[in-house]
Amino acid sequence: xxxxxxxxxxxxxxxxxxxxxxxxxxxxxxxxxxxxxxxxxxxxxxxxxxxxxxxxxxxxxxxxxxxxxxxxxxxxxxxxxxxxxxxxxxxxxxxxxxxxxxxxxxxxxxxxxxxxxxxxxxxxxxxxxxxxxxxxxxxxxxxxxxxxxxxxxxxxxxxxxxxxxxxxxxxxxxxxxxxxxxxxxxxxxxxxxxxxxxxxxxxxxxxxxxxxxxxxxxxxxxxxxxxxxxxxxxxxxxxxxxxxxxxxxxxxxxxxxxxxxxxxxxxxxxxxxxxxxxxxxxxxxxxxxxxxxxxxxxxxxxxxxxxxxxxxxxxxxxxxxxxxxxxxxxxxxxxxxxxxxxxxxxxxxxxxxxxxxxxxxxxxxxxxxxxxxxxxxxxxxxxxxxxxxxxxxxxxxxxxxxxxxxxxxxxxxxxxxxxxxxxxxxxxxxxxxxxxxxxxxxxxxxxxxxxxxxxxxxxxxxxxxxxxxxxxxxxxxxxxxxxxxxxxxxxxxxxxxxxxxxxxxxxxxxxxxxxxx
Numbered sequence: 001x002x003x004x005x006x007x008x009x010x011x012x013x014x015x016x017x018x019x020x021x022x023x024x025x026x027x028x029x030x031x032x033x034x035x036x037x038x039x040x041x042x043x044x045x046x047x048x049x050x051x052x053x054x055x056x057x058x059x060x061x062x063x064x065x066x067x068x069x070x071x072x073x074x075x076x077x078x079x080x081x082x083x084x085x086x087x088x089x090x091x092x093x094x095x096x097x098x099x100x101x102x103x104x105x106x107x108x109x110x111x112x113x114x115x116x117x118x119x120x121x122x123x124x125x126x127x128x129x130x131x132x133x134x135x136x137x138x139x140x141x142x143x144x145x146x147x148x149x150x151x152x153x154x155x156x157x158x159x160x161x162x163x164x165x166x167x168x169x170x171x172x173x174x175x176x177x178x179x180x181x182x183x184x185x186x187x188x189x190x191x192x193x194x195x196x197x198x199x200x201x202x203x204x205x206x207x208x209x210x211x212x213x214x215x216x217x218x219x220x221x222x223x224x225x226x227x228x229x230x231x232x233x234x235x236x237x238x239x240x241x242x243x244x245x246x247x248x249x250x251x252x253x254x255x256x257x258x259x260x261x262x263x264x265x266x267x268x269x270x271x272x273x274x275x276x277x278x279x280x281x282x283x284x285x286x287x288x289x290x291x292x293x294x295x296x297x298x299x300x301x302x303x304x305x306x307x308x309x310x311x312x313x314x315x316x317x318x319x320x321x322x323x324x325x326x327x328x329x330x331x332x333x334x335x336x337x338x339x340x341x342x343x344x345x346x347x348x349x350x351x352x353x354x355x356x357x358x359x360x361x362x363x364x365x366x367x368x369x370x371x372x373x374x375x376x377x378x379x380x381x382x383x384x385x386x387x388x389x390x391x392x393x394x395x396x397x398x399x400x401x402x403x404x405x406x407x408x409x410x411x412x413x414x415x416x417x418x419x420x421x422x423x424x425x426x427x428x429x430x431x432x433x434x435x436x437x438x439x440x441x442x443x444x445x446x447x448x449x450x451x452x453x454x455x456x457x458x459x460x461x462x463x464x465x466x467x468x469x470x471x472x473x474x475x476x477x478x479x480x481x482x483x484x485x486x487x488x489x490x491x492x493x494x495x496x497x498x499x500x501x502x503x504x505x506x507x508x509x510x511x512x513x514x515x516x517x
Contacts, residue, residue, distance in 0.1 A: 020474070024070040027435060033065045033261045033378030035426075035435035039135065042123035044436070045139040046071045046448060053476055055499075059515040062449075063507045064441045066380040071441060078515060081502035090490040090502075091462050095479065097471055097497060097517060099458035102356065104470065105399040106199070107143025107314045107390075107447035109134065109406035109424075110361065114155035114414050116183025121429040128190075130425065130434055130487050133196065134406060135191040141444040143198070144452050146191055147360060147402050148184060148249065150204035150238050151177070153256075154268050155415050157505050159207040159217045162238065168210075169230060173369060174237050185245050192246070197452065201360060202238070203253035203304055203331075205269040207231050212271060220261050222272045232289040239295045250297075252271070252290070252330055253304040264363070267417040275313050278302065279320030285387055287326030299328035304360060306336040310344040314351055329356035332398070334389055335366075345396035356399045362389060363404035364439065365412055365421035374412035374420035380508065382422060383438025387510055390446055394456060394468040394480075403443060407434065445512045449478045465491055465505070471517055481511040 024036035024044040061074045152160040165173040214221035262271030365374040412420030424440035457470035464485040483505040493501040
C-alpha cells in the first residue's frame, strides 16, 4: 500500500469518527469472550462529549460489561432517584471531595522490543491506529506515561546492553541497539507527537556483564563497586542518545526487579541491589552525576520491584539521607501482591509523604495454574483483575499505573526466554488487524478521564462494589466503580455538594461516572 493511500485512509477514518463514537467491532472467542477488532480504516473510539463536562445537574456514565458493552455512554440527571420498597438493598457510596490524597501523574505502558516488533508487522495505517488507540488524546486512551527499557529485557529477541564489549572502561563502544531505532524510538516519537504531555520513565534490567560480580547478564550478580561511577556515566549516555532522538526522559529507575538475583535458575536479565549498596550508589555517584548534568530535571525512582519488599527496603534505603535527597519516588510491581496487602503502600507513603509511589509494570498470563493459557482472547476475568489492581493502587497512594507490553502476538511474545504473557492489545499480522482485550478497557476507564493533576478524594465502597474517586483540574468529579456482584446492583453515589447519582450497575461491570463538582 502506497504511503499516500494509507494516509488518505487514515484521514477518512478520522473524519468519519470525529464527533461520534465508533462502536466496538465485536469478535467472539467463546461465551462472554469478546474483543474489539481494529484495522487500517476502523477502530472503536470514545470521542469527547459536547460539552466535555456534564451540565450542572447531570452526569455521564460510561459502562463496560462482560457481554460486550465497551465504554457505552449513558446520560442522566442527578437527584432523579426513584423511591422503591427495595431501596434498603441500594449500596450507598459516600463521596467527600474535601478529603484529598495524592495527585495523579497518569497511566501508560512499556515500549518493549516485543511490542515494537509486533506493531512493525502491521501496515503503516494499522500501526498508526494502534498507537492512537493508546496515546491519542481525542479518540484514544489518553495515555500520559511510557516506560523505556534501557537495553534488552525478557521481551526482546536476545539479551543485550549498550556496551557488551568487555572492559570498555571509557565507554568508547557505547551505542544504542538496532532495536532502539526500529522498535522503540519511532513509536515513542509517535506517542509524543500525538500528545506532547507524555512523560517517559526508564529502567535498565542490568549493567553490562563485565561491570558485574558474576560477569553475566543474569544470575546472582551485583554491580562492582569500582564501576559505580562508570555505570552512572553509562546511564547518562542513554539519556544523551535518546535526547538526540527527541526523547526527553523524565525518570530513571535504580534498576528493574533487583530481587530476581536471589531466585535460583531465573532466566531473567537482572542485577541485584541491597538497600545499603543502592543507597551508596545513588548518594555518591548517580545522584550527583545526574544533578550536575544537562539532565538535571530527570528524577530517580527506586526499588522498581514487588511490594512484598515494602516498607522495609525503602525504610533501610532512606537511612542514607543523602540518597533520600536524590530519590523522587518508589516504583512498585504487583506480581507478588498475593503475599502482602496494600497497607504496605500506606506505610511506605508515611515514611516520607513527599516521595510518590508509582506502579511501573503490570501484566497477566504467567499464572502457574494455567501455564498453557498465556493469551486468552476476550478474557473478562483478566480485565477484572486489571481494574481491581488499579482501584487498589489508586486507593493506596499510587500516582499512576503502567502496563507492560502494549502489544503482543497471539502466542504472547516474542520473548527469547519464552515467558509468554497476555496483553491489552493482540496483533494479528496475517489479517493486518489488532484486537483489544477487556484489559485495554479496564485501563481506559481511568486513563481516558482521570487527567494528570487530578486529585484522589474520599469515597466509601462495599464488599461487592469497589470504588475510587478523583477531582480533575477542570473540576469534574470522576468516580470509577467495579461491580463484583454477578447480578445487577443498585448504587447511590452521595456527594453533599450536588446530591445523589443513582445507578443500576450491570453485573460484573466496569463503570466511570462524571459530573461537575
